[in-house]
Amino acid sequence: MKHFLSLAFLLFPFCAQAASVQDYVRARLNNPVLNGAWWGGLAAYADGTRQEIFSVSPDMRLAPASTLKLLTSAAALETFGPHHRFQTRLYADRQPDAQGVLKGSLYLRGDGDPTLGSKRVTGGETWQAVAQKWAKAVKQAGITRVEGNIYADVSAFEGPSIPPKVNWENIGNYYAAPASPLCFNDNSFKIHFKPQPFSGKPAEVASTDPQVPELELKSFVTADGKNKRDNSYAYGAPHQYQMEIYGTIPTNFTGFTIQAALPDPALFAAGALHNALREEGIAVGGRAQTLQTEPDYAPMNLLHTYSSPELKDIVLIVNKRSFNLYAEMLLRQLALHAGQKGSVQNGLAELEKFLTKNKLADRGGAVLYDGSGLSRDNMLTPRTLVNTLAFMAQSPNFKYYYESLATPDDRGDLLLLRYFLKPKHRVQDVRVKGGTIDGVKAVAGYTHDKDGRIIAFAFMANNLASKDEALFRIHEDIIKRLLSLPEGN
Structure with missing residues (x-):
């Protein structure tokens, strides 16, 4: 007791x-x-x-x-x-010949690094810097020309790239960007509008950053003098290059910027490598493509391994x-x-x-x-x-x-x-x-x-x-x- x-x-x-x-x-x-x-x-x-x-x-x-x-x-x-780091690997499917010609293709093996080509995380690098590292690795391997394609291997993932219950209004915007084994630049791009100081008037698109090949943008956005917040929405599904933008942005004298989702981040990454190779003086005979079926990497030559931040x-x-x-x-x-x-x-x-x-x-x-x-x-x-x-x-x-x-x-x-x-x-x-x-x-x-x-x-x-x-x-x-x-x- x-x-x-x-x-x-x-x-x-x-x-x-x-x-x-x-x-x-x-x-x-x-x-x-x-x-x-x-x-x-x-x-x-x-x-x-x-x-x-x-x-x-x-x-x-x-x-x-x-x-x-x-x-x-x-x-x-x-x-x-x-302290785990995610990795992305670059392969060549064969050795170059005596003249440095790769009579084959390059492969970017996507293993799901969320941060590839992004400065959002401490220790990350821009997508341009990552593509340049890949191109320099190709050059250091003695390759002067690539006769084949540049493949972005997306076989690690399957199914919808956006969860099926996400609202249609969100799809196409950066905060609902599609997941990809080869994420790049946070799978998003910026849309810059021209200055529009008059409320109720159309807001025209000036440019995008980065430029997305084959992208078609239609703006139905108007300027709103009473609302100081971005209230615009980009509409576009994964792999869809025709996008429409609706809603309002604040009136402005200097232009306004929003962010939208890349239609195909992996294809954009392969294209970025393609362009970086040309800047290094390396010609590419083929084109950038995505690859749904995993190739046999065992006999290939590993040219570069890129590691994410922790x-x-x-x-x-x-x-x-x-x-x-x-x-x-x-x-x-x-x-x-x-x-x-x-x-x-x-x-x-x-x-x-x-x-x-x-x-x-x-x-x-x-x-x-x-x-x-x-x-x-x-x-x-x-x-x-x-x-x-x-x-x-x-x-x-x-x-x-x-x-x-x-x-x-x-x-x-x-x-x-x-x-x-x-x-x-x-x-x-x-x-x-x-x-x-x-x-x-x-x-x-x-x-x-x-x-x-x-x-x-x-x-x-x-x-x-x-x-x-x-x-x-x-x-x-x-x-x-x-x-x-x-x-x-």
Whole structure:
């Protein structure tokens, strides 16, 4: 009896504290912004105890938007390790003759490096620099002329290059760029509009960067003097070179730039090598092509191996900058690692195995269609997100996972907590991953209580009728309450 009383005495402060937080959260949810909407949330200590602090519908399946990236990036770090580098290899199918003529072809073997030809990640290089390295490697091999073709081998992936549940409105834009075993320049290009200072007038396309061969652009965009944001959308499916642009851009005197998805990134990469070879004085008799069936590389000559930045730096862009393409590429990498083709379905199967093996999702706790959260049909429970965060808090890779999340004063990840800085309050103790798509606002991450104990949390709202940012303030207030624990300390 004595021991029972002692235990009860020790638990009483925590139980009272948890009840207090629970009541506080429920009171904050009594806000008109949530009328007719669904909200689920959970917070628990992530120090190994998984002691719950509050829960509101923690097992309700909700669209997670980009908080889904927390699962994909966790699986990638645990599967490959933070220092893993992805590689792209360049082959010649035979030796050149005495005059340096390659009476054969060159092959770019795509193995799914998300960052090839991109400066977005620390340590990355521009697509022009990568193509130049390839061309110099050909020259150093003594090749003065290539009689055959330049093949971009895309056989490592199969199936749709864009997850099937992604909205048509998003396809064609850079944030829904198609995945490819040979990503190049983030699989996107810039569209520059001519200056248009008059509201309601057409916005004409001036140029693209880079130039995309055979691309046909039609602009139906108008300038809007009242809207200061880009509200234009490029419409075009993968491998489709006729694209149309609709919507509005702000009125301007200097021109305006948007980004769209490359129709065929692998073909563009092969074409870039073709052009770089000519700049090195190496003639090419054939043309750039994509190759769907893997050739036999065993007898070929390896001319160059290009390595990506480390995975930890890629994951930082996935989470802190919420970059969809890299998340989708990492999903496919999970499939390649398992000896499968890099498809959406194979990647999702491996992600599900990761969740099941580590007991992160109950049955039905994760219904997924992509690795980035771009589909409105994805469903996660707050518990699955918190379980994943708590699991990673005990992982040897936690440092890299934690640092990949945004701080409240980070200009990435949609500035979800920008008012948290007024006044600036323990910003260093909060890390978040946000998610926002139509009717969805979610945030998940870590905070620390006053004793330094780490807390994992996930807040998810669905079926929101407006873009009212009052919900962000509610989420900030709950995080501040978590920071104040333990109460009375």
